[in-house]
Every structure is written in structure tokens, then in C-alpha cells.
Amino acid sequence: MTALEAGLRGDVVWPVWNAAWALVCVATLLWRPRHPLAMLVVAYAAQTVAGVVPALAGEPYSVLNVTAVVLLLAYSLGRWASGRGVVVGSCYLLVVHLAREPLYDSSGSSMALGVGALMLPVALGALMRFWARSQVRAREEIRAREREQLARDLHDTVAHHVSGILLHARAAKVRARTDPDAAAEAIDGVERAAARTLDDMRAMVAVLRHDEETGIGSRTPTHGVADIPRLARDQDPGPRVVVNTSGDLDRLPAPVESALFRAAQEAVTNAGRHAQDPTVVSVDLTREGPTVRLRVHDDGRPATTRTRRASPSYGLVGMSERLSLLGGEVRAGPDPGGGWSVVATIPLATAETEARS
Structure with a gap:
């Protein structure tokens, strides 16, 4: 040229x-x-x-x-x-x-015009730099909050198990005085609870927990896959929600259960808020071998701008970050058959390895 x-x-x-x-x-x-x-x-x-x-x-x-x-x-x-x-x-x-x-x-006017022509690109570059940094900071905030929430969920789950261990131990202590066989059964329960607790402890994400609201964590267990069917509803307001589960979904790692529930909850909420005239939202949770797959689909009409805005804690970006910590991934977009789909997959072996590392 x-x-x-x-x-x-x-x-x-x-x-x-x-x-x-x-x-x-x-x-x-x-x-x-x-x-x-x-x-x-x-x-x-x-x-x-x-x-x-x-x-x-x-x-x-x-x-x-x-x-x-x-x-x-x-x-x-x-x-x-x-x-x-x-x-x-x-x-x-x-x-x-x-x-x-x-x-x-x-001339003086051409010199002044030249100054503006040179300084304008510099200003545009600086504005783009500040915008890019703000995007990075926003994503880092979402990532930090998701890690903190994951640590809180795991902490509460382990605390729940420890409470159960304590109850089993006290029961074994009381029964040992009158019925040694019953005490042995109680000790077996302690062993099972301790093993499960150890698995969840190993799966903890090493993040510092700060509870700004109360300073004290709840002692109730966090939501898991057993709570996903509770998202189903037949009545208004909003579209009908149908939940289907298949495969062996028992005894999943606590971080995986928590992440799946929150992903399903966020996707169902987004369908009600952002889909155009949806009638049915289907939630399908399946386990195929070492992989758990969650698919949330709504039949809403396509829109010119169809967005799933990321809320501070449980938006699509936060959902993706939470699952990525477990080796999983999230895909969201228009479905070839119509409507909108959110698909989350978690390889269980990878999830256990990532959480323990």
C-alpha cells in the first residue's frame, strides 16, 4: 500500500x-x-x-x-x-x-485541530483501559464472592455432619452402660458420619470465610440435589416448572450438590424474569457414569436482546465460576428447538480432584 x-x-x-x-x-x-x-x-x-x-x-x-x-x-x-x-x-x-x-x-486553527486529533486517540485509549479494568474487577468480585459462598456452604455442611457425629457419640456412650451391642451399632454410625465428613472436609475450597451479615454461620445443611425437586411448581405466578431426575444422585460430594442446586435455582429464576411468555420451564438432572448433567430449558419466544444478567452472587458468570472450581462448565444460549437452554456439566472425578487440590 x-x-x-x-x-x-x-x-x-x-x-x-x-x-x-x-x-x-x-x-x-x-x-x-x-x-x-x-x-x-x-x-x-x-x-x-x-x-x-x-x-x-x-x-x-x-x-x-x-x-x-x-x-x-x-x-x-x-x-x-x-x-x-x-x-x-x-x-x-x-x-x-x-x-x-x-x-x-x-494556521493557528489547523494547529489547534491537530492537537485535538492527536489527543483524542490518547483519551479513547485511556477510556478503553479503564473500561477493561472495570470489567476485570467486576469479574474478580463475582469470583471472590462465589468462592466465599462455596466455602460457606462447605463449612455449614461439615458443621452439620459434626453435629451428627456428636449425637451418635453421646448415644454410644449412654448405650455402652447397658447394651454393648447397641453401642457398637452407634459407633458404626459415628464411623460412617466421620468418613463422610472427612470427604467433605477434603473437598473444601481454601478461601477465607467472612460473614458480613451475622458473623456466625448457620448450622443447617446447605441445599443439595434433594432440594431441586422443590423448584417445581404448577401455579402462577410465572411459568410452570417441571423437574425430572435420573441416575444415581445419592452421596454426591457436598460442593457438587450445592453448585447444582444453585445453578438450577438461578436458571429457573432467570427464565421467569427474562424469557418472553414462557409456559414451561423444564429442569432435567441426570447422572451418566462419572458425569452429572443439569439442563434447564424454557419455551419462551426468542427476543432481539435476550440476556441473563449476572446478579452479584448467583448470576451466569458466578454460576460458571462456581462450576469451574469443580472442573465443570456452563453453556447458555438459544436452543435449536426453540426457547433458551442452560446446560451445566460436572465430571465427578475431576470435581473431587479440583476441590482437594
């Missing part, structure tokens, strides 16, 4: 000279994300030399249009450079611009 412009434009003086410096400008684009300030300095200097030297020799001002890539480099300055780099680069642009323009007999 540089050679083509240099050869076809009749108003360009010293075509080879201009083409060489234009190639320098274009080449700097290769390194602009990693070295935005240095590449801006090189490219703007190349464009300046390309125009100033012929002007000092008495030739009319002319540079190739391709050298306008310096505006991309100005954007890169605001997007990727450090705060100090943005200040230094902006000052460099202004100083060089104001120093070279009088050599071209530029």
Missing part, C-alpha cells in the same frame, strides 16, 4: 524518501502493545522527518496518508502505556506538533 500510494500520488515530493519513512511508521505497529511509548516516539519522529526535511529544502509539505497510523499509536499510548508513559508521550506529541507545524506555514 505504501509503495502504491508513493507511486500513484502526483503531489508527493521525493516519493522514495516518503515511502521509506512511511514504512518505518507502519513497522512500529508490530510492537505497539508491548512498547507503546517507544513506538509512538519512533513513528511520530519518522512522520515529522518525512515532512520537515523537504519543507526545509523549499518543497511543499507532503507526506503519505499511510503515516496516519500514528493515530493508532496515540490510541495505544492511552490503552497500554503506564500512567507516566501516557504523560510523557502526550507531552512529546504536543511539543513536536507545535514545533513542526510553523515550518509548514500552518
